[in-house]
Amino acid sequence: MSPLTDGLLSTLAARVCSSTSDTYTTVEVFTGGPLATLPESSVADVHTAYERVGRAQRVWAALPLDDRLAVFHRFHKLLLRERETMADLLQAETGKARRDAFEELSEPALVTSYYLRSARRLLRPRKRAGLVPGAVAVRELRQPKGVVGIISPWNYPFALSFGDLVPALVAGNGVVLKPDSQTALSPLFGAELLYRAGLPVDLLAVVLGDGPGVGGAIVDTCDYIGFTGSSRTGALIAAQAGARLVGCSLELGGKNPLIVLDDADIAATARSAVRGCFANAGQLCLSLERVYVPEGLFDRFAATFVDEVELLRQGAGYGYEVDVGSLSSQRALKTVSEHVDDARAKGATVLVGGRPRPDLGPFFYEPTVLTGVTPEMSCFMDETFGPVVSLYSYSSVDDAVALANDTAFGLNASVYGRDVVRAGAVAARLRVGSANVNDGYASAFGSTDAPMGGMGASGLGRRHGAEGLLRYTEVQAVAVKRVEMLNPPRWVPYRVFSKSMAATLRVMKALRLR
Numbered sequence: 001m002s003p004l005t006d007g008l009l010s011t012l013a014a015r016v017c018s019s020t021s022d023t024y025t026t027v028e029v030f031t032g033g034p035l036a037t038l039p040e041s042s043v044a045d046v047h048t049a050y051e052r053v054g055r056a057q058r059v060w061a062a063l064p065l066d067d068r069l070a071v072f073h074r075f076h077k078l079l080l081r082e083r084e085t086m087a088d089l090l091q092a093e094t095g096k097a098r099r100d101a102f103e104e105l106s107e108p109a110l111v112t113s114y115y116l117r118s119a120r121r122l123l124r125p126r127k128r129a130g131l132v133p134g135a136v137a138v139r140e141l142r143q144p145k146g147v148v149g150i151i152s153p154w155n156y157p158f159a160l161s162f163g164d165l166v167p168a169l170v171a172g173n174g175v176v177l178k179p180d181s182q183t184a185l186s187p188l189f190g191a192e193l194l195y196r197a198g199l200p201v202d203l204l205a206v207v208l209g210d211g212p213g214v215g216g217a218i219v220d221t222c223d224y225i226g227f228t229g230s231s232r233t234g235a236l237i238a239a240q241a242g243a244r245l246v247g248c249s250l251e252l253g254g255k256n257p258l259i260v261l262d263d264a265d266i267a268a269t270a271r272s273a274v275r276g277c278f279a280n281a282g283q284l285c286l287s288l289e290r291v292y293v294p295e296g297l298f299d300r301f302a303a304t305f306v307d308e309v310e311l312l313r314q315g316a317g318y319g320y321e322v323d324v325g326s327l328s329s330q331r332a333l334k335t336v337s338e339h340v341d342d343a344r345a346k347g348a349t350v351l352v353g354g355r356p357r358p359d360l361g362p363f364f365y366e367p368t369v370l371t372g373v374t375p376e377m378s379c380f381m382d383e384t385f386g387p388v389v390s391l392y393s394y395s396s397v398d399d400a401v402a403l404a405n406d407t408a409f410g411l412n413a414s415v416y417g418r419d420v421v422r423a424g425a426v427a428a429r430l431r432v433g434s435a436n437v438n439d440g441y442a443s444a445f446g447s448t449d450a451p452m453g454g455m456g457a458s459g460l461g462r463r464h465g466a467e468g469l470l471r472y473t474e475v476q477a478v479a480v481k482r483v484e485m486l487n488p489p490r491w492v493p494y495r496v497f498s499k500s501m502a503a504t505l506r507v508m509k510a511l512r513l514r
C-alpha cells in the first residue's frame with residue numbers, strides 16, 4: 001500500500017551511522033505490515049559520530065554566517081518541492097492523516113524561514129557597557145555549544161527533529177540526532193535534503209537504537225541536549241545531563257485544557273475545537289484533552305461538539321480525503337483503550353466514539369468524547385495521548401481557571417470567547433507555556449517568532465523565537481581594558497585608592513553611568 005520506493009528506502013537506510021550488522025524492520029502503520037529495514041547503531045557508533053561531527057563543527061563554526069544560511073535557503077526550497085515524498089514517509093511510519101503530515105512538514109519550513117530572517121540579528125556581537133566608560137570596552141558574543149544531541153519522539157518525527165536541529169546548525173553547531181526507531185524515515189529524508197542543500201555530510205549524524213542505550217550515550221557525550229518526549233524520560237535526561245553539567249531543553253507531555261467562555265460562538269468553537277482535540281488522532285503534545293464549558297451552555301455545546309466529531313472522516317489512505325488517521329502503535333492503542341474502558345467502567349458516559357476500529361487498520365481508535373469523568377479515572381489527569389476528550393462544566397471563570405490549572409503539566413491551553421480581550425486575560429491566568437485564543441494550538445505553535453514550551457512537568461526551555469536559537473549558544477563576554485584603573489600605582493596606598501574608587505562609584509551612580 002505504501003507509495004515509497006525501494007530505492008528511496010535503501011538510500012535513507014544508507015545514511016544511518018552504524019558499524020553493526022544489526023537491523024530492525026519498521027511497520028507501515030496503516031496495514032501493520034513491514035515498511036523498511038534499517039541498521040541499528042551501537043553506543044560505540046554514538047562516540048564515533050560525536051568525534052566526526054565535532055571535527056566538521058569546528059570548520060562549520062568558522063564559516064561566515066551568511067555561508068551557513070545559504071544552505072538553509074536551499075533546504076527550504078527543497079523541502080517544499082519534495083513535500084509529497086515527505087508526507088508519504090510521515091504517513092507510512094506514523095499512520096497520520098495527510099493533512100497532519102502536511103501540517104507537520106510546514107513547521108520546519110516556518111522555523112527555517114524564521115531563523116533565515118532573524119539569525120543575523122540574534123547572533124551578532126553586542127556592545128555592553130564596560131566597567132568604566134571609555135576605560136573598558138565589552139562585547140557579548142554567541143559561541144556555538146559544539147555538538148548538540150537531539151532526541152525526538154514518534155508522534156511528529158520530522159518536525160520535532162528538524163524544528164530543533166535547524167537552529168542548532170544555524171548557530172554553528174553540529175548535531176547527532178536520534179529519532180524514535182519506528183519513525184526514522186522522515187528525519188533521514190530531512191537529513192538527505194539538508195545534504196543535497198549543501199550541508200557537510202559529517203555535520204549531521206543520524207543514529208538509531210533504543211532509548212536508554214543509544215539515547216543515553218548521546219546524553220553522556222554531547223555538549224547540549226535537545227529532548228522532546230515524555231516527562232518520565234525528560235526527568236531522567238535532566239538528571240543525566242545535570243551530572244555532567246551540560247545544559248538541556250526538555251519539551252515534554254501535557255494534559256491541555258480548553259475553556260469555553262460564556263460569550264463564545266458555540267458553533268464556531270465546536271468546529272475549531274475538534275481540530276485542537278483530534279489533530280494527529282490526539283497524539284500531539286499540544287492536543288486538548290479537557291474541555292471546560294459554562295454550566296448553562298453545557299448541553300448545547302456537548303451536542304454541537306458531538307455533531308462536529310461525527311462529521312470527521314477517519315481512515316487509512318495517502319490522500320487528503322481523511323481527517324483523522326490511525327494511532328501509531330499497538331502500545332498507543334492499548335493506552336487509549338485502557339483509558340476509555342477505565343472511565344466507562346467507573347461511570348463515565350461515552351457521547352461518541354469509544355471503540356477501536358480494526359476494520360480500518362490495526363491501530364485505529366475512534367474520536368471519543370466523554371462526560372462524567374472523575375478524579376479516580378486515569379483519563380482525568382494522565383495524558384491519554386490519543387483521540388479522547390472529556391467535557392466538564394464550570395460555575396464561574398475563576399472556577400474554570402482553577403480547574404484548568406489543577407495539573408502538574410503546563411504545556412498548552414485554549415480559551416474561546418467573542419470578547420478577545422477578556423479571553424486573552426483569562427488565557428494569561430493559565431500556567432502554560434502557550435495559550436491560544438479562539439484556536440486549539442496552531443496559532444501559538446505556528447508563530448515561530450514566539451517561544452514555545454512548557455511550565456512544570458511539561459518541560460524546561462523553549463523552542464522557536466530568540467530562545468529557540470540562543471539555547472544552542474554559550475554567551476561569552478570579551479572585555480578590552482584600555483586604561484589601567486583597578487591596580488593603583490605602587491606609591492598610592494590601597495586604603496587611599498579605595499576611597500577614591502568609592503567616590504568614583506558614587507559619581508558614576510549619580511550620573512547614571514553605571
Ligand code: NAD
Pocket residue numbers: 151152153154155156160178179180181209210211212213214215216219228229230231232233234236237250251252253254284285383385411454458459
Ligand atoms: P519517550 O520519552 O518514550 O521517547 C522519546 C525519545 O526518547 C525516543 O527517541 C526514545 O527512544 C528516547 N528515549 C527513551 N528513553 C531514553 C533514555 N533513557 N535516554 C535517552 N533517550 C531516551 O516519549 P514518546 O512516547 O516517544 O513520545 C510521546 C511523549 O512525548 C508524550 O508524552 C508527548 O506529550 C511528548 N511530546 C512532547 C512534545 C513537546 O513539544 N512538548 C512534543 C511531542 C511529544
